[in-house]
Amino acid sequence: MYELKDQEGNVKNNSGKKHPRNAPQDAGRRKLMASAIGAGVAATSGKALAQTADPIITDVQDWNRYLGDGVDARPYGAPSPFEKQVMRRDVSWLTADPKSSVNFTPLHELDGIITPNGLCFERHHGGIAEIDPANQRLMINGLVDTPLVFTMEDLQRFPRENHVYFLECAANTGMEWRGAQLNGCQYTHGMVHNVMYTGVPLKYLLEEAGVRIKGKWLLPEGADPSHMTRSIPLQKGLEDCLVAFKMNGEALRPEQGYPLRLVVPGWEGNMWVKWLRRIEVGDQPWHQREETSKYTDLLEDGTARRFTWTMDVKSVITNPSPQAPIRHGRGQMVATGLAWSGHGKVKRVDVSVDGGRNWQHARLDGPSLSKSVHRFYYDFNWDGQPMMLQSRAIDEFGQVQPTKQQLRKARGVNSIYHNNSIQTWLVGNDGSVENVEIS
Ligand code: MTE
Ligand code: CO
Numbered sequence: 001m002y003e004l005k006d007q008e009g010n011v012k013n014n015s016g017k018k019h020p021r022n023a024p025q026d027a028g029r030r031k032l033m034a035s036a037i038g039a040g041v042a043a044t045s046g047k048a049l050a051q052t053a054d055p056i057i058t059d060v061q062d063w064n065r066y067l068g069d070g071v072d073a074r075p076y077g078a079p080s081p082f083e084k085q086v087m088r089r090d091v092s093w094l095t096a097d098p099k100s101s102v103n104f105t106p107l108h109e110l111d112g113i114i115t116p117n118g119l120c121f122e123r124h125h126g127g128i129a130e131i132d133p134a135n136q137r138l139m140i141n142g143l144v145d146t147p148l149v150f151t152m153e154d155l156q157r158f159p160r161e162n163h164v165y166f167l168e169c170a171a172n173t174g175m176e177w178r179g180a181q182l183n184g185c186q187y188t189h190g191m192v193h194n195v196m197y198t199g200v201p202l203k204y205l206l207e208e209a210g211v212r213i214k215g216k217w218l219l220p221e222g223a224d225p226s227h228m229t230r231s232i233p234l235q236k237g238l239e240d241c242l243v244a245f246k247m248n249g250e251a252l253r254p255e256q257g258y259p260l261r262l263v264v265p266g267w268e269g270n271m272w273v274k275w276l277r278r279i280e281v282g283d284q285p286w287h288q289r290e291e292t293s294k295y296t297d298l299l300e301d302g303t304a305r306r307f308t309w310t311m312d313v314k315s316v317i318t319n320p321s322p323q324a325p326i327r328h329g330r331g332q333m334v335a336t337g338l339a340w341s342g343h344g345k346v347k348r349v350d351v352s353v354d355g356g357r358n359w360q361h362a363r364l365d366g367p368s369l370s371k372s373v374h375r376f377y378y379d380f381n382w383d384g385q386p387m388m389l390q391s392r393a394i395d396e397f398g399q400v401q402p403t404k405q406q407l408r409k410a411r412g413v414n415s416i417y418h419n420n421s422i423q424t425w426l427v428g429n430d431g432s433v434e435n436v437e438i439s
Helices: 026-044 185-189 202-209 234-239 404-411
Strands: 138-142 148-150 161-168 192-201 217-222 242-247 261-263 276-282 314-319 331-340 346-352 363-365 374-382 387-395 424-427 433-436
Touching: 138 202, 148 202, 161 261, 185 314, 192 202, 192 331, 202 234, 202 242, 202 276, 217 234, 261 276, 314 346, 314 387, 331 346, 331 387, 346 363, 346 374
Parallel strands: 138 276
Antiparallel strands: 138 148, 161 192, 192 242, 217 276, 242 261, 314 331, 331 374, 346 387, 363 374, 387 424, 424 433
């Protein structure tokens, strides 16, 4: 118990006080309380807590003194103005025209596993289609008994499900194939987001239309000017694809395909057709642009690696990283990052501080869901010496994230897509962080 004194120095009992927070004489009380707390801390703890009286806690501040906004000020909430730096960013030399480009999720500013809707990276080939849900239609045609056209109301009469899945563009980390290039995990790894989707299993809609015996492939098509189309094996469509209309509980954002998108769990983001308007059933793949000239990798022997759908096991340390250096000096610290696998769950993440010579187990925390990102933490004591920080993920099927050298050996250096190699961050003794690679 601390004694409370008023400005005259009289001891008070504050239990009967009506509005102690806004009373000007409170300043004296707060100072006294804080100095008492400060003394207690100094006696009991040698940790990183303040040892001397701090005016931010001892003095009355504006936010203590003046009334704030009312409940009528923010009908749709937005982040604090102090979080202005938390935003999607693009890379200017990758953005010849913003209507056919990409921006990146600020992974180093986030924690947990869910990506907030306004921060999910965007990749569109013909700008954001603006579709009134009243004008939204989804057609299923081709090798079906009954071609069907669904409205949004129709879709919401089918049993719906909720699932958390990551979406990773196959080109994520693509700029790093030939060497360390972009200085920030937002840019090297930010073409991934992780969202809870609400939608109808595609299986139900296909059953309603009745897929003919010869039907083996699906061709989802977007309503945007790019007419995004990809061939997907029917088997995948029946297994776990969703026709989704909600993300993290609210309607899809226009950037993410409002009002309807296809969810293709664990498979490359390009197949997750946004502004979904049609799914054709066929007996063979269509060989569209996005599965021939794009999303195909040229190997060293001149052959093309095609139809590489699953996103392999991958991880990255998000903090510290070039945009999020260590500011607190040596001693107790937390490194954190994300790990994911398009095959299923992540079983283990290892962290190295010496460029992969020695590995320690990181601590996985939060939900461990199939085809979702996993959060890991590595709690350790930094000795203040330079580090070569790496993380390495292993999925439930024993797939191990490869080194850059291993990946190049298998795929050469002409590839763009499916770079899931181990990332190295060089941490200087001043806490600054740089994207490097170990030769
Ligand atoms: N769907 C349509 N209709 N048009 C597009 O341009 N881009 C694709 C895919 N679906 C695209 C699309 C690509 S390449 C990716 S990586 C993902 O959407 C990106 O999804 P996001 O914008 O929600 O991050
Ligand atoms: Co993509």
